[in-house]
Amino acid sequence: xxxxxxxxxxxxxxxxxxxxxxxxxxxxxxxxxxxxxxxxxxxxxxxxxxxxxxxxxxxxxxxxxxxxxxxxxxxxxxxxxxxxxxxxxxxxxxxxxxxxxxxxxxxxxxxxxxxxxxxxxxxxxxxxxxxxxxxxxxxxxxxxxxxxxxxxxxxxxxxxxxxxxxxxxxxxxxxxxxxxxxxxxxxxxxxxxxxxxxxxxxxxxxxxxxxxxxxxxxxxxxxxxxxxxxxxxxxxxxxxxxxxxxxxxxxxxxxxxxx
Amino acid sequence: xxxxxxxxxxxxxxxxxxxxxxxxxxxxxxxxxxxxxxxxxxxxxxxxxxxxxxxxxxxxxxxxxxx
Numbered sequence: 001x002x003x004x005x006x007x008x009x010x011x012x013x014x015x016x017x018x019x020x021x022x023x024x025x026x027x028x029x030x031x032x033x034x035x036x037x038x039x040x041x042x043x044x045x046x047x048x049x050x051x052x053x054x055x056x057x058x059x060x061x062x063x064x065x066x067x068x069x070x071x072x073x074x075x076x077x078x079x080x081x082x083x084x085x086x087x088x089x090x091x092x093x094x095x096x097x098x099x100x101x102x103x104x105x106x107x108x109x110x111x112x113x114x115x116x117x118x119x120x121x122x123x124x125x126x127x128x129x130x131x132x133x134x135x136x137x138x139x140x141x142x143x144x145x146x147x148x149x150x151x152x153x154x155x156x157x158x159x160x161x162x163x164x165x166x167x168x169x170x171x172x173x174x175x176x177x178x179x180x181x182x183x184x185x186x187x188x189x190x191x192x193x194x195x196x197x198x199x200x201x202x203x204x205x206x207x208x209x210x211x212x213x214x215x216x217x218x219x220x221x222x223x224x225x226x227x228x229x230x231x232x233x234x235x236x237x238x239x240x241x242x243x244x245x246x247x248x249x250x251x252x253x254x255x256x257x258x259x
Numbered sequence: 260x261x262x263x264x265x266x267x268x269x270x271x272x273x274x275x276x277x278x279x280x281x282x283x284x285x286x287x288x289x290x291x292x293x294x295x296x297x298x299x300x301x302x303x304x305x306x307x308x309x310x311x312x313x314x315x316x317x318x319x320x321x322x323x324x325x326x
């Protein structure tokens with residue numbers, strides 16, 4: 001399936017429709033093994049100041065070959081801060097792809113749509129491939145696509161909440177009106193949530209907490225990979241319409257106890 | 260000697276020291292060092308040639324785990 005059904009973002013083909021985050025793992029080695037088990041071809045990283053007294057290990061040394069590093073702008077509360085972070089990352093040699101996050105609200109970590117749109121326009125103009133994190137809003141999705149974003153990344157539920165597809169209906173409208181790939185990001189707590197997102201027509205999902213903080217992150221990474229593949233296959237296969245009543249699967253005629 | 264500020268901390272350097280030399284002096288050898296000088300990002304290709312000046316304020320960042 002994957003060979004004939006690539007995910008295409010900004011002209012680049014991906015076989016995997018599962019993007020993972022690198023946060024919250026117990027160690028970089030576990031992160032690496034989980035990334036491999038997930039089959040992901042894109043992995044997010046954050047950008048932070050170096051603590052020279054305790055530099056610790058280099059996470060990029062643990063990123064599997066051929067996996068595209070996707071720097072995020074986490075920590076940015078305004079468009080200007082996000083643009084500054086993205087430019088710093090690119091100048092320092094990281095890819096010019098950016099997961100754009102502008103989040104002023106620490107309790108629910110909901111993105112600021114106005115600042116996100118402003119930052120997206122600036123970054124696209126500056127040559128970045130922009131993947132913006134957003135509340136599922138079909139109108140905002142259109143605006144983000146119009147300024148040149150490569151995807152839209154609606155949240156299913158607040159980051160790290162594990163609530164699943166709470167904002168399903170608006171994500172469905174975004175899929176229906178899809179201009180650029182729709183990547184469901186954040187809040188997915190279980191592989192079944194990821195499968196459901198793919199079944200409703202999402203192009204990909206991004207998962208971090210549900211894998212990284214599972215008892216066995218590597219096994220959970222594999223479970224998410226399978227779920228994403230299953231959900232995508234089901235979407236392509238065509239799901240049946242729901243019915244109000246039962247519909248027998250066996251013939252009604254010729255029942256042996258009936259004349 | 261000149262004095263610059265790196266991630267909020269004052270640092271003494273020889274006059275004419277480059278960004279690359281500063282990173283070496285700080286013992287930072289990770290694959291990606293992201294450098295901002297006086298609010299402007301510095302292209303990695305310039306680390307070896309860009310000489311720092313008295314009073315420069317630098318931010319040195321790196322990729323870390325994140326979602």
